[in-house]
Amino acid sequence: MADDVDTKEMAQNARKYWSAEGYTEGGVIREVDYATQSGGLFPEFAGIKIVDCDTHITEAPDLFTSRAPAALKDKVPYVKLDGDGVERWYVGDRNFGSMGGNVIRADKNKLLGRLAFPKLEQAHPGGHLVKDRLQAMDDMGIYAQIAFQNSGVTQAGSLMSLGDLELAKTIVQLYNDASRDFQEESGQRIFNMIHLPFWNKKEMEAELRRCIDMGLKGLVLPDTPERVGVPSFSHDYWDGVLEMCESTGTSLNFHLNSAVDPNTLTWEGFQFEQTLSVVATMFSIGNAATLGNWMVSGRLDQYPKLKIGLIESGMGWVPFAVEALEHQFNEMLPRFSKTLQRRPWEYFRDQFMCSFWFEKVGPKLLLETIGVDNVMFETDFPHPTSLYPGVQEHLRDVFSGYDKATAKKVLQDNPVRFYNLPF
Numbered sequence: 506m507a508d509d510v511d512t513k514e515m516a517q518n519a520r521k522y523w524s525a526e527g528y529t530e531g532g533v534i535r536e537v538d539y540a541t542q543s544g545g546l547f548p549e550f551a552g553i554k555i556v557d558c559d560t561h562i563t564e565a566p567d568l569f570t571s572r573a574p575a576a577l578k579d580k581v582p583y584v585k586l587d588g589d590g591v592e593r594w595y596v597g598d599r600n601f602g603s604m605g606g607n608v609i610r611a612d613k614n615k616l617l618g619r620l621a622f623p624k625l626e627q628a629h630p631g632g633h634l635v636k637d638r639l640q641a642m643d644d645m646g647i648y649a650q651i652a653f654q655n656s657g658v659t660q661a662g663s664l665m666s667l668g669d670l671e672l673a674k675t676i677v678q679l680y681n682d683a684s685r686d687f688q689e690e691s692g693q694r695i696f697n698m699i700h701l702p703f704w705n706k707k708e709m710e711a712e713l714r715r716c717i718d719m720g721l722k723g724l725v726l727p728d729t730p731e732r733v734g735v736p737s738f739s740h741d742y743w744d745g746v747l748e749m750c751e752s753t754g755t756s757l758n759f760h761l762n763s764a765v766d767p768n769t770l771t772w773e774g775f776q777f778e779q780t781l782s783v784v785a786t787m788f789s790i791g792n793a794a795t796l797g798n799w800m801v802s803g804r805l806d807q808y809p810k811l812k813i814g815l816i817e818s819g820m821g822w823v824p825f826a827v828e829a830l831e832h833q834f835n836e837m838l839p840r841f842s843k844t845l846q847r848r849p850w851e852y853f854r855d856q857f858m859c860s861f862w863f864e865k866v867g868p869k870l871l872l873e874t875i876g877v878d879n880v881m882f883e884t885d886f887p888h889p890t891s892l893y894p895g896v897q898e899h900l901r902d903v904f905s906g907y908d909k910a911t912a913k914k915v916l917q918d919n920p921v922r923f924y925n926l927p928f
Contacts, residue, residue, distance in 0.1 A: 524620070524777060524780070524781070525591075525603070526777040527606075527619050527620030527621065527777060527781065527889075528591045528603045528619070528620055528621050528622075528623055529589065529590075529591065529619075529623065530590065530623060531618065531619055532608075532616045532617055532618040532619035533616075533617045533618055534610070534614050534615070534616060534617070535614060535615040535616075535617050536614055537613055537614050537615055537893075537894050539613045539644075539894075541894075542613075542644065542645070542894040542895070542896075543644035543645075544644075544646075544897070545643055545644060545645075545646045545897075546646035546897065547646065547897045547900070547901055549901065549904075549909070549912075550646065550897075550900065550909075550912065550916070552913075553909075553912065553913045553916050553917050554648035554649065554917050554921075554928060555646060555647050555648050555649075555882065555900075555916045555917060556647075556648065556649045556650070556651065556881070556882070556916065556917055556920035556921065556924075556926065557642075557647045557649070557650045557651065557882065557883055557884045557886065558651045558814070558816060558858075558860050558881040558882065558883045558920050558923075558924075559651060559653065559760070559816045559817045559860055559862070559883035559884070559885050560650040560651065560652050560653070560883070560884060560885065560886045560887075561605060561606065561607075561632075561652060561653055561654070561655040561885070561886070561887065561888055562632070562633060562638075562652045562653075562654070562655060562687060562695070562697060563604055563605050563607055563625065563628075563632040563633040563655040563656070564594075564604070564605070564633070564654065564655060564656050564658060564659075564680070564683075565633045565634075565683075566583070566584040566592075566604075566625065568582075568679070568680070568683050569581035569582045569583070569676060569679050569680075570582075570583055572679045572682055572683065573675070573679060577672065577675060580596070580597070580669075580672055581596070581672075581675070581676060581679065582594050582595065582596050582601060582658045582676060583595055583596075584604065584625075586624070589623075590623050590624070591603065591623045591624075592604055592623065592624050592625055594656055594657075594658040596658075596667060596676075599667075601656075601657060601658045601663060602656060602657040602658070603620075603621065603656060603657075604621070604625055604655065604656050605621065605654070605655025605656040605657075606620045606621045606655060606887070606888040606889055607621045607622065607625075607628035607629060607632040607655070607887045607888070608620070608621060608622075608628075608887060608888065608889045608891070609628065609629035609631075609632070609886070609887040609891075609893060610622065610627060610628065610629065611626070611627060611628060611629055611630065613629065615893060615894070616889075617889075618778045619889065620781075620888075620889055621889075628887070629641065629887055631887070632655070632887050635687060635690045635691050635695070638650075638691070638695065639691060639692075639694065639695075641886070642694070645884070645886075645893075645896045645897070646896060646897050647884070647896070648694065648917075648928075649693075649694045649695070649696070649920075649926060649928070650694070650695050650696070650886075651696050651698065651722075651723070651816075651883075651920065651924060652684075652687075652695055652696060652697045652698065653697070653698055653725055653758075653760050653816070654680075654697075654698075654700070654725075658676075659676065659677060659680050659700050661673075661701075661702070661703055661704060661727070661730075661733055661735075662732070662733040664676060664677070664702075664704075665704050665733060665734075670702075670704065670705065673702060673704075674702040674705070674708055674712075677700050677701065677702045677712065678702075678712065678715075680700050681699055681700060681712070681715075681716050681719070681721065683697075684697030684698075684699070684721060685716075685719045685720065685721060688720065688721070693926075693927050693928070696721070696722045696723070696924060696926070697721070698721070698722075698723050698724055698725040698758055698760075699712075699713065699716040699717075699721045699723065699724035699725070700724070700725065701713055701724060701726065701746075703726065703730060703735055703746075704733070704734075704735060706742055706745065709745075709746060710745040710746060710749065713746055713749055713750075713755075714749065717749070717753050717755055722755070722756070722924040722925055722926065723755055723756040723757070723758050723814070723923075723924050724750070724755065724756075724757060724758065725758045725759070725760050725816075726757065726758075726759065727759075728759045728794075728795045728798065738798070738799075738802065738804060739802050739803075739804065747804065747807075747808050747811060748808070750808075750811055750812070751808045751810045751811045754810075754812065754925050755812075755925070756812040756813070756814050756858075756923050756924055756925075757811065757812065757813050757814070758813075758814040758816050759792070759795050759813070759814065759815055759816065760816045760817055761788045761789070761816070761817040761818070765787070765791040765794055767783070767784040767785075767786075767787035767788050767791060768780075768784055770783065770784075770787055771783045771784060781889075785889075785890060788817075789817070789818055789819040789822065790819075790822050792815045792818040792819075792822070792826075792859075793822060793825075793826035793829075795815065796815065796823075796826055796827070796830070796853070796857065797826070797830055799813060799852075800830055800845075800849050800852050800853075801830075801838065801841070801845070803841075803844055803845060805847070805852050805855075805856055806844075806845065806846045806847070809855065809856070810856075811856055812856060812858070812923055813856055813857050813858070814857075814858045814859075814860075814881075814923065815857060815858065815859045815860070816858075816860055816883070817860065817862075817883065817885060818859050818860055819859070819860075819861060819862075819864060819867065820859045820860065820861045820864060820867040820868070820871065820875055820880055821861075821864055821866055821867040821871060823853070823859055823871070823875050824871055824874050824875060827849045827850055827853050828849075830849040831848060831849050831850065834848060834849060853875075853876070853879065854876045854878070854879055857879060858879055858880070858881055858919065858923050859875065859879065859880055859881070860880070860881045860882065860883045861880065861881075861882065861883070862882070862883045862884055862885055862890075862891070862892040863890070863892055863899075864903075865902065865903055868880070868903040868904070868915075869903055869906060872907070872911075872915070877911060877914055877915065878914065878919060879919075880915050880919065881915065881919050881920045881923065882900070882915055882916050882920075884896060900912075900916070
């Protein structure tokens with residue numbers, strides 16, 4: 506697949522994963538009084554195992570080299586310090602971009618106006634070390650975390666551009682093996698999402714089966730795979746994956762992965778911080794397109810038990826988007842009235858999850874409208890815009906108008922059910 510895709514363009518994908526300026530020195534340090542932030546679970550949440558459904562694990566510098574067979578150790582990704590003082594991933598002499606976002610400094614203060622510190626040693630070690638991550642979770646009152654990649658080193662488009670699809674598949678498999686190890690070392694408290702070599706249907710399905718059998722709890726995919734030359738989700742290319750996800754209860758996650766490119770929506774002449782503020786906001790709102798694509802596709806009727814997560818999505822936009830789709834079903838889809846078996850609100854409540862972190866209006870005023878069974882909580886730790894510090898204070902605020910059973914459903918029961926967690 507995808508032989509006709511512009512490989513030069515795909516090769517740029519990892520480097521564009523984060524704007525390069527966001528990793529240079531700069532920004533403003535926010536001092537954090539950590540003594541007030543390390544008390545763990547607040548009393549009103551006692552007995553609730555809070556699951557943070559969106560966090561990021563920085564790929565350790567030796568993740569690939571330490572696991573690769575001897576014949577591939579000089580071919581798999583490695584980290585190099587560039588002349589501008591920024592550590593980046595490389596495959597051979599090809600720049601695969603930065604190590605990903607971590608704005609929590611090693612001393613637990615927070616960097617504002619940047620995406621990360623230039624070097625891994627400057628950042629909180631919990632970004633990539635299990636022991637330190639578990640301590641940070643305990644301090645924040647978080648029992649478990651769903652985790653996503655931090656760098657662009659495993660992006661399919663960039664891996665496809667290597668010209669060695671066997672090596673590309675091995676890199677994905679090594680990442681998934683590391684995710685299994687991280688999950689086991691954490692005592693089943695940290696759950697990295699599966700990556701797939703989705704440029705090859707047979708190998709994609711085999712790797713998904715392997716990862717499910719290893720005990721991994723969900724997968725993450727781009728919502729428009731046709732951008733890298735792979736058929737869209739409307740194509741039967743994906744039937745095997747969707748059938749496997751449905752039959753095993755494995756969730757399909759779209760992480761801050763809207764079907765629009767927010768980088769095209771900002772004004773020229775903005776500085777980095779101005780651009781990022783708009784882009785980050787539009788990434789969340791753009792999930793309305795992802796939601797709509799699935800609802801009008803007919804795929805949800807083919808796979809009525811498929812679980813779809815809109816992660817790092819926010820929740821406040823959901824009522825408008827679903828209500829707009831209800832209107833469009835009436836106005837634009839009369840020919841599909843017999844093929845689309847449910848209405849948008851039914852599709853959403855049957856098969857979707859959204860998540861919130863910094864929001865107050867959404868969880869306070871829209872929880873019951875969206876559906877108490879369809880919302881999860883996240884922190885986005887340790888990324889920029891993450892809910893740090895103040896996790897417990899924020900939860901106390903947004904759940905102050907609800908009973909404990911409702912808080913438990915959003916904070917524990919929903920993610921446990923969605924990800925098939927072992928507690």
